[in-house]
Every structure is written in structure tokens, then in C-alpha cells.
């Protein structure tokens with residue numbers, strides 16, 4: 014992973030700044046640093062390969078750091094949000110409510126009220142939710158914009174986190190769509206139908222699975238469009254583009270997926286001529302551009318095993334500790350940031366400061382020999398980092414965040 018970054022005097026840089034100087038500038042460790050340039054690179058990679066007609070939406074939950082959202086607001090066509098607070102972040106970035114969609118299986122009435130008032134698109138997750146939206150729209154005297162989130166009968170086979178196929182808390186089963194359509198038809202003053210969302214899974218590195226899922230999603234939407242109360246104006250075909258985290262993971266072949274999307278768009282133009290086709294991505298856009306940096310505060314040997322104790326760990330970066338989404342714990346890519354190669358190397362365990370054996374950043378990692386004062390850097394940390402971690406655990410200080 015270090016190859017994506019410039020190394021100066023054996024020190025990793027991000028945004029042109031050596032991480033040791035960045036630590037001084039921020040005034041504390043641990044911190045997350047995100048690179049504009051590396052985020053741009055991911056967006057450009059997508060633009061190079063996907064049809065011009067595809068809209069890219071950023072799923073804010075991957076990284077809600079405000080400067081990241083604002084940076085992306087100039088690069089993508091819209092945002093997907095999963096809470097009213099994320100909706101507020103999206104609206105504050107200046108993106109039009111027209112291009113904000115709100116998904117999530119547990120939207121509260123208060124959140125639905127705010128969303129209806131803001132006129133963002135609601136990705137409806139159940140027929141009962143549809144009724145709640147209708148009631149709010151009637152009370153407010155405006156039409157709510159709705160799109161049906163469908164739980165398809167298939168899923169993304171190799172997806173790390175399955176979110177469709179079989180029983181799910183997300184979206185509505187295909188068998189419920191007819192009823193939802195009737196509710197929309199019967200309440201056309203309150204419910205403005207715009208289309209469908211299908212999100213079958215996350216963190217997929219297999220181009221063939223993604224291509225198959227997208228093609229199935231299109232076929233399903235073409236079928237459902239036949240019973241829809243109006244033309245499909247938005248077809249959100251999910252995302253699920255993964256990034257490599259572990260040894261042996263290969264980069265997603267974006268060129269292949271993009272090539273298939275040209276075929277997909279041609280077919281969609283024929284059957285869904287009014288539809289904007291939306292690809293919603295979180296981690297793919299932001300994970301590679303982020304690093305987590307903690308300072309090593311102790312070095313000790315226990316029964317022949319070297320431990321480097323850092324000033325942050327799972328409390329800021331649960332995913333890297335292996336305690337979320339991993340069945341077998343594997344190391345995120347990592348280096349000693351100020352000694353990328355180092356004079357000498359060793360095998361060491363890098364742990365965080367918490368009083369729990371779960372707080373591991375690196376298990377038997379091959380790293381430069383490090384001392385207190387050196388920095389451990391975890392790559393692929395721009396998504397599902399700080400806000401996906403138990404910040405309050407053991408009441409340690411929070412990590413800082415910067416966009417450089």
C-alpha cells in the first residue's frame with residue numbers, strides 16, 4: 014500500500030507532508046489523515062471506465078468528516094445518507110436535495126418529517142414506512158419523493174457483507190412491491206414515485222460478481238417498472254465496489270465492470286428511457302485515501318514476542334483491530350511511518366492502549382524496528398474508521414482528523 018504514497022527520507026508523506034511533521038501540525042496523535050489527491054484518483058478511475066451517463070453518489074456513512082464530504086460534493090453527482098444527521102451534512106455541503114437519497118431500515122418519524130420537508134428522495138424500506146411517509150406528506154401538504162428499496166431474491170456471492178437475498182432487514186421483498194405500488198397510486202398527491210434502489214452487498218472485489226448483480230438488478234427493475242405508477246426516473250443499482258485490505262486481495266478490475274456498464278446503460282436506455290442510473294459507493298471512494306497514525310509509546314518483550322504499544326487502537330479503528338466484519342483476524346497493511354524501510358526489520362505485534370486483548374493493530378507484522386516516539390501507520394483507513402469505532406471505550410482521547 015505504501016506504493017501509493019510518496020516516501021521522503023524513509024518517511025511516509027500524505028498530501029505532500031511527512032507524517033511526522035503532520036503530527037506536529039495537528040498537535041496530537043492519534044489521527045486520521047485523508048488525501049484529496051487519492052480521493053480524486055478513485056473518482057477519476059471510475060470516470061475513466063464507467064459510462065458518462067452513470068451518476069456517482071457518495072454514501073456518507075463510509076466517512077462523514079465534513080471536509081471530505083465538501084471535497085466530494087464537487088466531484089460526485091449526489092449523496093446517499095442513512096440518518097437525518099447525515100442528511101444535514103449533505104444539505105450543508107450545498108448538494109441539491111434533488112440529488113440526496115435517504116436509506117435505512119429504521120428511519121424514525123422525526124427523521125421522515127425532516128426528509129419530507131427537505132424534499133430529499135426517500136428510499137423506502139417497507140410498506141409500513143410508506144404509510145408513515147404518506148401521513149407526513151399529507152400533514153405538510155407536500156408530495157414526498159419516494160423510491161422503493163428492493164431486497165432482491167439473489168445476493169452478491171462473494172460479498173463481505175451481504176445485504177440482499179433471503180430474509181433481510183433491508184428493503185422490501187419483491188412480493189411486497191405490488192402492495193407498495195397500490196399505496197403510491199392511491200396517494201398520488203402525497204407520494205411521488207421516482208424509482209428503485211437495489212443494494213445487494215458491500216466490499217466486493219470480484220468484477221464478475223458485480224457485473225452479474227448489476228445485470229440482475231436491471232432485469233428486476235425492468236420487470237417492476239411494468240407495474241410502477243409512473244416512469245422510473247432513478248435507478249440506484251447499489252455499489253459494493255471493494256478495496257483490497259489483506260494480503261492476497263486483488264484490486265477490483267474497474268475496467269471490466271465499467272465495460273459491462275456500457276452494455277447495461279444501453280439496455281437501460283431502451284427499457285427505462287427516463288432513468289438516471291446511480292452507482293452509490295462509500296469505501297471505494299475514500300478508503301484508499303486515508304491513513305490512521307498512532308504514536309508508539311512503549312516497546313517490550315513478552316516470552317520472546319516483541320510488543321509495540323501505540324497511543325490508539327481499536328477505540329479509533331475497530332476494523333483494523335479485526336473486531337468488525339472479519340471471521341479470522343488479518344492485518345491491515347501497515348508500516349512504521351517514519352521508518353518505512355528502516356535500518357533493521359523485525360516481527361512485532363502492535364497493540365493499542367486499551368486494557369483488552371482485542372486491541373490489536375498488527376499481529377506478527379513485518380515492520381522496521383521501532384522505538385517509542387515512532388509512528389505506526391495503518392493504510393486503507395479512509396472508510397469506516399473513526400465513526401465506525403467505539404470511541405468511548407475506556408474513555409481514551411479521540412483521534413484527530415485532517416484532509417490534506
Ligand SMILES: *Cc1c(COP(=O)(O)O)cnc(C)c1O
Pocket residue numbers: 072074075093116212214215216251252253254293294295296297396
Ligand atoms: C453502506 C451502504 C453503502 C456504501 O457501502 P460501501 O461498501 O462503503 O460502498 C451504499 N449504499 C447503501 C444503501 C449502504 O447501506
